[in-house]
Amino acid sequence: MVGLIDCNNFYASCERVFQPSLNGKAIVVLSNNDGCVIARSVEAKLLGIPMGEPAFKLKELIESNQVAVFSSNYVLYGDMSHRVMTTIGAFVPEMEVYSIDEAFLFFDGFENINLNDLGGNLVRTVIRNTGLPVSLGIAPTKTLAKVANKFAKKYKNYKGVCVIDNEEKREKALKLTKIGDVWGIGRQYSKKLEYYSVNTAWDFTQRSKAWVRQQMGVVGERTWLELRGVSCIETESPKSKKTICTSRSFGEKLTTIEPVSEAVANFAAACAEKLRAEKSTAAMVNVFIHTNPFAPNQPQYYNQITLKLPVSSNDSTELIECAIRGLKAIFKEGYKYKKAGVIVSEITPERPLQADLFDTRDRSKYKKAMLAMDKLNASYGRQKVKIAAQGFDRKWKLKNEKLSPCYSTNLKDIFVVKAD
DNA sequence: TCTGGGGTCCTAGGACCC
DNA sequence: TCTGGGGTCCTAGGACCC
Numbered sequence: 001m002v003g004l005i006d007c008n009n010f011y012a013s014c015e016r017v018f019q020p021s022l023n024g025k026a027i028v029v030l031s032n033n034d035g036c037v038i039a040r041s042v043e044a045k046l047l048g049i050p051m052g053e054p055a056f057k058l059k060e061l062i063e064s065n066q067v068a069v070f071s072s073n074y075v076l077y078g079d080m081s082h083r084v085m086t087t088i089g090a091f092v093p094e095m096e097v098y099s100i101d102e103a104f105l106f107f108d109g110f111e112n113i114n115l116n117d118l119g120g121n122l123v124r125t126v127i128r129n130t131g132l133p134v135s136l137g138i139a140p141t142k143t144l145a146k147v148a149n150k151f152a153k154k155y156k157n158y159k160g161v162c163v164i165d166n167e168e169k170r171e172k173a174l175k176l177t178k179i180g181d182v183w184g185i186g187r188q189y190s191k192k193l194e195y196y197s198v199n200t201a202w203d204f205t206q207r208s209k210a211w212v213r214q215q216m217g218v219v220g221e222r223t224w225l226e227l228r229g230v231s232c233i234e235t236e237s238p239k240s241k242k243t244i245c246t247s248r249s250f251g252e253k254l255t256t257i258e259p260v261s262e263a264v265a266n267f268a269a270a271c272a273e274k275l276r277a278e279k280s281t282a283a284m285v286n287v288f289i290h291t292n293p294f295a296p297n298q299p300q301y302y303n304q305i306t307l308k309l310p311v312s313s314n315d316s317t318e319l320i321e322c323a324i325r326g327l328k329a330i331f332k333e334g335y336k337y338k339k340a341g342v343i344v345s346e347i348t349p350e351r352p353l354q355a356d357l358f359d360t361r362d363r364s365k366y367k368k369a370m371l372a373m374d375k376l377n378a379s380y381g382r383q384k385v386k387i388a389a390q391g392f393d394r395k396w397k398l399k400n401e402k403l404s405p406c407y408s409t410n411l412k413d414i415f416v417v418k419a420d
Numbered sequence: 421t422c423t424g425g426g427g428t429c430c431t432a433g434g435a436c437c438c
Numbered sequence: 439t440c441t442g443g444g445g446t447c448c449t450a451g452g453a454c455c456c
Contacts, residue, residue: 031442038442056440072442099438186436217448219436245444294441341443399440 004145005136006102011039014080017131018407026067071400079408087129119161139164143226146183174202184223246270247341251399254337263396265389267342268323275314282344283312287326292338303330
């Protein structure tokens with residue numbers, strides 16, 4: 001049996017843990033730049049605030065209902081996520097952290113244990129340890145566990161846990177699940193399936209395998225099998241990423257290359273940092289810029305370029321240099337730029353330094369510098385030491401006017417650095 | 421009238437997820 | 439005025455090889 005546990009309204013719940021006066025109140029959390037609604041408390045959902053709605057369209061609704069609004073605070077959410085995952089890890093021998101707020105649990109060897117009781121205990125423990133409410137669905141496959149999780153969340157008397165462990169429950173659950181709510185079936189496919197009168201997960205499982213294959217390819221076929229109780233989505237072992245992306249929309253439109261360069265330098269540095277954190281290097285650097293697609297009356301420009309590094313690297317200075325070179329090649333005057341980003345790819349594990357006869361760069365020296373920089377930033381706070389090209393102007397900076405404090409991590413600022 | 425067969429690699433685009 | 443960011447996988451088509 002497989003479990004899927006996730007936090008209810010994760011970001012909104014994180015904010016509420018540290019501001020209990022908001023219990024029972026409507027809360028929304030906004031995306032970067034205070035753009036769209038990306039998390040809502042139950043009360044906010046009841047007010048009819050849709051997911052993904054631009055904040056400026058909700059101004060009145062927010063004011064008249066005194067909705068608490070937060071900018072997203074990923075440092076806080078990341079730390080809370082870690083606490084949740086650690087608590088869960090103590091209950092099961094194997095788990096797969098699937099996203100910031102959810103994990104699959106594997107109950108191999110639990111044949112003689114009542115999973116409903118165990119699940120209830122787990123759910124209560126997470127709430128006690130972290131203050132965050134969670135829901136758990138348990139079933140024979142990942143896709144069915146997702147279905148069970150929805151029921152655990154929706155119906156109060158499940159007390160946070162729903163187990164699908166026989167045919168009768170499976171059939172009932174699938175008949176009550178709209179096709180678009182199935183994991184792996186998004187907007188395009190649900191539209192198509194509804195056209196063919198497939199309205200529920202159950203309808204879907206009653207179609208032939210060949211039909212599903214023809215309409216939706218192997219991916220759809222897997223979902224079909226999973227819903228019928230045949231497990232075929234494998235457990236992902238943690239492996240290094242294939243691409244790493246850092247991109248942002250700017251707080252204000254940028255027209256000249258200088259602030260855009262500064263932003264791109266910061267994105268490249270962030271990618272380098274992420275690479276170093278997972279002990280990887282990248283061989284390709286992609287830079288993209290574009291204007292605001294939501295302003296069709298303004299001249300639009302989108303461009304991107306991919307450059308190869310001479311040697312696979314995770315050195316901030318090298319990635320910045322490369323990214324800026326790319327930016328210079330694609331930047332055009334006369335546009336109002338809204339967003340830029342850097343994507344690194346062809347990622348391989350960091351290898352011990354190998355001298356290259358024709359390499360003009362003193363890599364061991366730069367490596368030491370990066371190590372020192374990471375250590376200082378870990379001890380004194382992010383961005384305390386950076387590369388000059390990252391600049392101080394921050395004209396490109398995000399709008400986040402409603403940012404909460406990093407309640408659970410700000411002690412870092414007073415840590416003392418250990419000198420080597 | 422009638423123009424092979426079999427493979428790999430790369431890329432762009434489309435679908436999905438959170 | 440104002441619309442997020444970061445990923446994955448699959449497929450079709452083109453280039454190229456023998």
